[in-house]
Every structure is written in structure tokens, then in C-alpha cells.
Amino acid sequence: MTTLAAPTFPSRTQEILDTLRQNGQLKHLQTIEGPMDATVKLKGYGEVACFCSNNYLGLANHPEVVEAGVAGLRRYGAGTASVRFICGTFECHHTLEARIADFYGVEASYTFTSCWNANEAIFPTLCEPGDMIISDEFNHASIIDGIRLAAVIKKGLLKTVYRHNDLESLRARLVEARANAAMTGTIWVVTDGVFSMEGDIANLPAMRTLCDEFGAYLVVDDSHGTGVMGPTGRGTHEAQGMPGAQIDYITGTLGKALGGGAGGYIAGSRRAIDLLLQRGRPTLFSNALPCTIACSAEKAIEILMREPERVARLRANVEAARSGIIEAGFDVLNSPTAICPIIVHDTAKAIAMSKRLLELGVFVIGFGFPVVPEGHARLRVQISAAHEASHLEQLVAGLKTLRREFA
Numbered sequence: 001m002t003t004l005a006a007p008t009f010p011s012r013t014q015e016i017l018d019t020l021r022q023n024g025q026l027k028h029l030q031t032i033e034g035p036m037d038a039t040v041k042l043k044g045y046g047e048v049a050c051f052c053s054n055n056y057l058g059l060a061n062h063p064e065v066v067e068a069g070v071a072g073l074r075r076y077g078a079g080t081a082s083v084r085f086i087c088g089t090f091e092c093h094h095t096l097e098a099r100i101a102d103f104y105g106v107e108a109s110y111t112f113t114s115c116w117n118a119n120e121a122i123f124p125t126l127c128e129p130g131d132m133i134i135s136d137e138f139n140h141a142s143i144i145d146g147i148r149l150a151a152v153i154k155k156g157l158l159k160t161v162y163r164h165n166d167l168e169s170l171r172a173r174l175v176e177a178r179a180n181a182a183m184t185g186t187i188w189v190v191t192d193g194v195f196s197m198e199g200d201i202a203n204l205p206a207m208r209t210l211c212d213e214f215g216a217y218l219v220v221d222d223s224h225g226t227g228v229m230g231p232t233g234r235g236t237h238e239a240q241g242m243p244g245a246q247i248d249y250i251t252g253t254l255g256k257a258l259g260g261g262a263g264g265y266i267a268g269s270r271r272a273i274d275l276l277l278q279r280g281r282p283t284l285f286s287n288a289l290p291c292t293i294a295c296s297a298e299k300a301i302e303i304l305m306r307e308p309e310r311v312a313r314l315r316a317n318v319e320a321a322r323s324g325i326i327e328a329g330f331d332v333l334n335s336p337t338a339i340c341p342i343i344v345h346d347t348a349k350a351i352a353m354s355k356r357l358l359e360l361g362v363f364v365i366g367f368g369f370p371v372v373p374e375g376h377a378r379l380r381v382q383i384s385a386a387h388e389a390s391h392l393e394q395l396v397a398g399l400k401t402l403r404r405e406f407a
Contacts, residue, residue, distance in 0.1 A: 024348030025368060030358075035061040036260060038386040045358055049391045051381050052365040053260070056228050056338050057310045058386025059300045060260035069261070072295030080288040085277070088288035096289075096298040100265050103301055104234065104244035108273040110280075111289045115223050115253035115264030117282040119146040122219065122251060122266055123188070125280045129156030130184035132177040134216070136191045136202070138164040143190055143221055158183055164195075167206050174214040187214060193222035193236030194229065197372050197380070199335030201225070204237050208246055217248040223264075227257025228338050233304050233311040239336065254293065259300030261293040314338060314385035320392050321383050328399035332381075340381040342399075344406075350377040353402050362398035 020026040031043040038058065040050045059065050072092055082088035093111060100109035112118045119142040123133060131154075133147050151157050158180065163169035170189065177183050189211055191202040204220065211218045222235040230238025237247050244250065249272065254263035266276060276283065304310065318338050325332045325340060333341045344350050347368025354366035357379075368377035381395070 024351055027351075030363070037061045038384060038388065038391050040363065042358070042363060045361070048358065048361045048363045049387075049394045050363045051383070051387075051391075051395055052363055053382060053384065054224070054256035055260045055384050055386065056257040056314060056382075057233070057300075057304060058384050059258070059303060059310075062259075062300070062303065064303060065259050065296045065300050068299035069292040069296035073292040076291035076295075078292075079290060082288065083286060084283050084288045090288070090291050090294070092291050092294040092298065093288060096294045096301075097265070099298050099301050100267055103305065104250055104267045106244055106250070106267050107270040109265050109267040110273045110276050110283070111254075111294065112264045112266075112282055113286060113289055114255070114262060115221065115251055116142040116145075117286065118251045118264035118266050119143050119221060120149060121146075121276060121280040121282045122249060123147055123150035123190075124153045125276050126249075126272055127154055127157050127188060128185055129154050130158075130182070131186045131188060132158040132160070132180070132183045133188045133190060134170065134173045134177065135159065135161050135189075136164055136195075137161045138195050138198070139190065139192055140196065140221060140223070143192070147190070156182070165200060165202060167203065167210065170207065171210060174210060174216065177216075178214060187211075187216035188219055189216050190219040190221070192224070193220050193226075194224035194337050194339070196224050196339060197341065197367065197378070199333055199337045199339035199341055201229070201236050201239070201336065204240050204242055204247065208242065211248075219249045219251070220247050221251045223251075223253040223256055224337065224339065226252045227304060228311070228314065229336070231311065232308040233257070254297040254300075257300075258304070259293075259297045261296055263289045263293050263297060310385045314383065317385060317387050317392065318383045320389075321381065321387075321395065324392055324396035325381065325399060328396050329403040330399060338383045340383065342379040342381065344377055344379060345375055347374075347377040349406065350379060353379060353406055356402060356405065357398045360394075360398040360401055362395055364395075364398075 032040045034041040036055050039047050042048050080088040097109045123146050127150050147159050160173050162173045177187050194201050225236035227233045229236045249268040251266050330342045350366030350368050357364050364379050
């Protein structure tokens, strides 16, 4: 009789967790007991100033956004109970998708339950064998996984990466793509607009020029740029003087600046959106975006379009926060975005500093491996238009305490 080996999963999992705990790297979920705003009620800590949210425009708890969601819940019910092509398409989906297309100035858009789903849909659906995808090495994990999935589904689809924000490296990859005998189709260049860990941005005008030179399509995930970048919050392209239509396909999220609920989208040509409707697996096999979220997100975009001063207020808060971080004795990575990373290198130190800030009433998360590379751990401070001067002062006071205690 053959003796089966003892299962290794429980022991190896426990070993990983024990190691994380011993090294001070174990993550703990904090529980919020009220709405997301400039301050939140945190279980075990009470009211704290929140500097780790993606609520960039302060719309997550905006009365109109909340009421739009409640009205949608009353009108359409609790769930869609279906995928889009069966009976999961409601009037509010069309309204939201028209609003997104208008916001970017493109032909059409299509929504998903998350931007992760959108990035899982775009390449496996639009790409074919013989195409080449060229991706920034620091792109978001959802882009990376979407490309990997596409390469598995579409045998013969080619993929490569270029050095982060390096236009010469991108040009080299484009030259190689055109010289590759196996590359018989379309070239797709994909980048984040705003890179969430560093807060740096892609040079979209230069990338557009390169894509035009080599006949490539440009795809931009602007999840952290939408609502933040540009005079009216249209995104990274607007901040760089480009209309949305000059980006072939924009993916983004409704879960950050645009109300902070959930959901994602792809915006671009009507032809591509029609193909995604017909062939996109995340929409063919997963329920539609809940109607209450569709209604609240549409209202959030409406508010942004009529109140661009929210973007200006966010920008002023970011400038004040950056000055305060430097005053507290910390270096902050330079960025025009609402992301203010303070590099502390060691993951355990970042987590310990985050915990100490929380004791001081300031909610900032420490990021370490595997979210960022080993040795690049950081406190990622994120600013909102909802923050008042008193909140920024509380942040700076907390950082000054850290400087004394963790010097």
C-alpha cells in the first residue's frame, strides 16, 4: 500500500505567517465604523484623520453621491442578478457609460465590477496572435495579470516590457517589435498614467508620438490620475495638454476619486466597446455593476464636471502637505499627484511607524514587500480635497513625533 505524504499546505502556510509575524511584517486589517471622509471612526482608535484613502475629491460621503446611490437602490433593487448580455443591463448602466464617454471626449465606454476586471478584459479581448503588447515594468498588477492572461488565451500573442518611464527603452522595444518576424499584427503600448507607489506620471505626449511613428495603439490606466490630474480632473492626459481622444483606450476606476464605491471601465472607440460586449469574459461571465454604485458614480462625475474647483482645492492641499512633510524632516518623492511617498526602506519599520501614527490619530499605511520591492518600504500619504488645514497640521505633528522617535 502506498503511503500518502502528509499535506504540506497547512504547515507551509503557517510557516509563512509566523515568519511575517516575527519580522514585524504581518498586515492587520483596520475596521472603519462609519463613512469614508477626511476623518474616519476607526475601531479601537476612535476618530482619526485619514491619509491613506483614494477619496481624492472627497466625494465618497458627498450627500448627493450618497443620495443618488440610495435612490438607485430604491428604483432598481439590491442586485442585478445577471450578467450584462442576459438581463443585467439597466438604464443606469447606459447613463453612466454615456457620462464616462462624455467626460473623456471619446465615442463610448463600458463598465465592469472593478478596474481589475477591465484590465483583465481589454487585452484578452482586443488582442490576437501575432500582436505585441509592450508594457511599462512598473505597471499595476492588474495590467500585468491581464497581459499574462491574454498570452495564455491567445497563443502566439507576444509581450515584452520597457524600463520604467524610459522613452529610449520604449523606442527600442518598438523597433524590436517591428523587426520581429512573429509580430504580424498590432502593437499595443500600455502604461499607468499615475504610478501609485511612486506618484510619478507617464509622459503621454511623447508616448503618443512614438506610438504614431510605429503604428501602435496607446492604452492608459489612469485610475490614480482621474479626478486628480489636469485643470478639470480629466486625468494625466489633460495635465499634459492632450484631449482624451488622443489616448486610444483609457481604463479607470470608479472606486477612487469618482465616488470611491467600486467598478471600473474602458473608454475608447465604439467598435472596441462593441467587441468587449460580445467577447469580454469578465462581462460575459460575471454580474453587472450594481445599480446603486452606477447611480452614485454617475453623480460623482457630474459633480466633478460642474465643480472643477475641487481639483484646485486638492492641489492646494497637496502642496501644503508636501511642505509639511519636508518641515517634519522627511524626504518625499516629488510628484504632481495626490500621492506623497515617504521612503523608509525597511518593511517592519514602515509598519511600526504606521502603527505609531495611528496612536497619534493619523491613519497612514506602511507599504512593504510584496507591494513594493524589498528595501523600498514606505509610508504612502494620500491627500484629499476634503482635508482641512487642521487635518494637515495633525499629519505634520504626527510626522514630527515619528522623526524624534524613529531617528
